[in-house]
Structures are given as C-alpha cells and as structure tokens.
Amino acid sequence: MRAHIVHAHPEENSFTAAMRDTAAEELRAMGHEVTISDLYAMKFNPVLSRDDFTELRRPEHLAYTAEQRNAWYKGHLAPDIKAEADLTLAADLLVLTFPVYWFGMPAIMKGWVDRIFLSGPFYTGAAQYGAAGMKGKRALVAASLGGREHMFGPRGLHGELTTGMLRHLLWGSLGVVGYDVVEPYFAFHAPFVDAAERQAMLDRLRGHVRQVENLPVLPMPNLANFDEKFVPKA
C-alpha cells in the first residue's frame, strides 16, 4: 500500500507534527510506502487563480473547473498542482494531519483541497461520492483540537463533530471525490494537556493507524436513490 500524508501546522515542534511523524512511522512499520507533503515547509500556495494553468482554454472568462479538466488532460497545470495531484492519485491512502481551526482545516490545507482535488481525475459534476475518481481508496483525518471532548455530541455545545461540524470535510470534500473515509482520529484539548496525556494521545493514534484497513467507514449517499442529475427518486 502507498500512503500520502498531507500536513499543515505553522510550527515544526508542535504536537500535530508529532502526530504526522507517528502516523508515518506506523505506516512504514506496517510495510507501506509513505510520502509526506508538509505544506508550511513547502510554502504551498493555497490561493487558486488563473495562474494555476500555463494555458487557458477560455481566458476571457475563467471557468475554474472546466480549466482544471482541460489542463489535466492537455498538460497545462502549474507544476506545484501537478506534483501534488500525482502524489495523491498514486496513493491508496490519504492522511491529513492538522490542527482544527474554526471547525475546518488551516487555510493552507483548505487551499490544497481547492487546488488539488481536480475536476477530471478526482470527480466531475456527474461523478461524485461512490462514482468519483478516488473510489476504492481510503482517507484518514487525524486532527488536534483546542476544545474538550465534552463540547461535542448530541448535547454538546458545538453539536456533533464528525457528522456535524466536520461534515463539509468528511462528506463534502473527501466523500465527494470518492474516498472511503474512515472514522477520524481526534486529539482533544491538545495545547493544554500534560506530557503523559500527549504521549497517550500519540499511542492511541498509532493504534488507530494500525487499524486503518479495518476501521469503520463513514456512510456516504447511496447513488441508487438519485437519477443522473442527482434528483432524488420518488
């Protein structure tokens, strides 16, 4: 198996960086090949624009997803996009390690999704969820949070974390492009816990990664319930 880890944290000595290293170590110990993209270290550009294409099909009006498809098939993608798309497409497992900011990814990683999940190889308007390009691959989110676990759940202050606050990522991004999205791993209250608890959180992550091929997969929409324009069937 080949795994691609995409990591975003502004500091190299962070707990989240230790999460990245723990995941990479465990995957290698399991015999998998691992590539890592450390977005801050790469100074990854998260801001999509017409500069993402070396040639435009229709320069007078930018239709970004149409340009993505054209550029992918004609070889007109900016080199940083092509390199990341190739690593991601070559991997059977995508792992995202990041600190949750405002119930989403840091902007540098949101922009990785904006620019790398290309219309064409990853999904199209007609090919989403189980019909999309990443079908048969797995995705694992391993994230740290400042909040405590009791703030989430049906009676929690913020409601459900996996199915609520992070629905946009787990379903709306990873799910839409076709990944089998496994149960995510969360390190709660990470900036505030002591060294023993941090080690315990890394040990739990190691166990989670070891089980990645057997972890429960989040239930995605059943395409049989929709027609070819995604209108719900009666």
Next chain:
Amino acid sequence: MRAHIVHAHPEENSFTAAMRDTAAEELRAMGHEVTISDLYAMKFNPVLSRDDFTELRRPEHLAYTAEQRNAWYKGHLAPDIKAEADLTLAADLLVLTFPVYWFGMPAIMKGWVDRIFLSGPFYTGAAQYGAAGMKGKRALVAASLGGREHMFGPRGLHGELTTGMLRHLLWGSLGVVGYDVVEPYFAFHAPFVDAAERQAMLDRLRGHVRQVENLPVLPMPNLANFDEKFVPKA
C-alpha cells in the same frame, strides 16, 4: 449602521463580484456606511504564522491564540491583521460574499477568519456564542454555488446546506464569535444559468439585503444549558 463586506473571488468580472456590488449598493441606498475588503485584490495573506506578531510573548513555543490576546492588548499585531480587525469590529453588520468551494470558503477567506477572528476581542475559550465579542452584531453569508438546489435538503444528495454542510461556518465560526447569523443567501448553479436568471438572482439578493435587519436569525446554543466549562447541565 455600518457594514463591512469581505469578498473573495479570483476574477473581477465574476457573478460573485456582482453580488458584492449589489449588496454594497443596496446597503448604501438604505443609508448605511459600507467598507469593502476584496481579499484577492488586496493579495491578502491567508496563512497564519508567528509572523502575525511583531513581538512574541513566548517565542520558544507558539501558542497562537494566547499570542493573539497578548498582541491585541499590547499593540503587537501585524498591520494587515490590525486593519481588518478594526474594520470588522467597527461594523454592525458583516457580509461575506464568495463562491462555495468544497462546502466552505475559498482558502483566502478561510485564512481571513483564521487570522482576524482574534482570541480576545472576538471570543475567548470562556466567551463563545451569545457571550462572545460580536454579540449584538449581524452576519450575512451571500454565496454562489455550482450545485443545483435539488442537491440539498433532507433527501438531497449532499443533505442540508445551511444546517449541515455549512454548519462549520454559520455556527462554528460566525456563531462562536457571537454574531446573530441571519438566513444566508445562496445563488445556485451560478456558473451555468442564463443572463435573465443571473439578474433574477441579483434582484433576490437585493431584496434579501434590504430585509437584513428583519431576517430570521439561526438558533445558537443556549448557554444556560451549560456550566462555566461548557459541560452540559443535567
């Protein structure tokens, strides 16, 4: 009333830019003062880092939210953050105009939230939702989408849009800092509709903005149901 419009779209001739202009025109016609931050035009930096502070309280280990509080009160914020925070704090109404990418904001606007919603003036760990800094102000999301309206709702492919896919933004970001978040405005299938429908969508937006002080507000968590650490009361 004073309104601050934050806008993100890579192209100036876009439908989303027309949404920004329509909202600004209508607010001015209502007699309000309007400021606009066009994040692409400003080349806004969306990537938070230790460079966001001209002096660090604890340089050996970056605790970002603690540094935000310290820098806000001591005057150590980077000038681009200070300028945007001042505009946002001075406004009674915040309007966000953007195209929905992956069920969230474009990365350049996600990074605006990451860097501008400062721990201290906007919220703290102990002051969230109705107890947070933006209490008494309103926020309006006006967004364009590629998807069609029938893809959303209880039986739709993507589930609920407002309470589901965009929960992270409407509740988890605007709600957490204390805004009264009004019913959002969506322009569905925007890149694909004809000129008449685009004009109709702008007219509907104008009517929505005209009603901004009377629009229904999304229900936020009731803090009376939680103790001071946000543990749910029995």
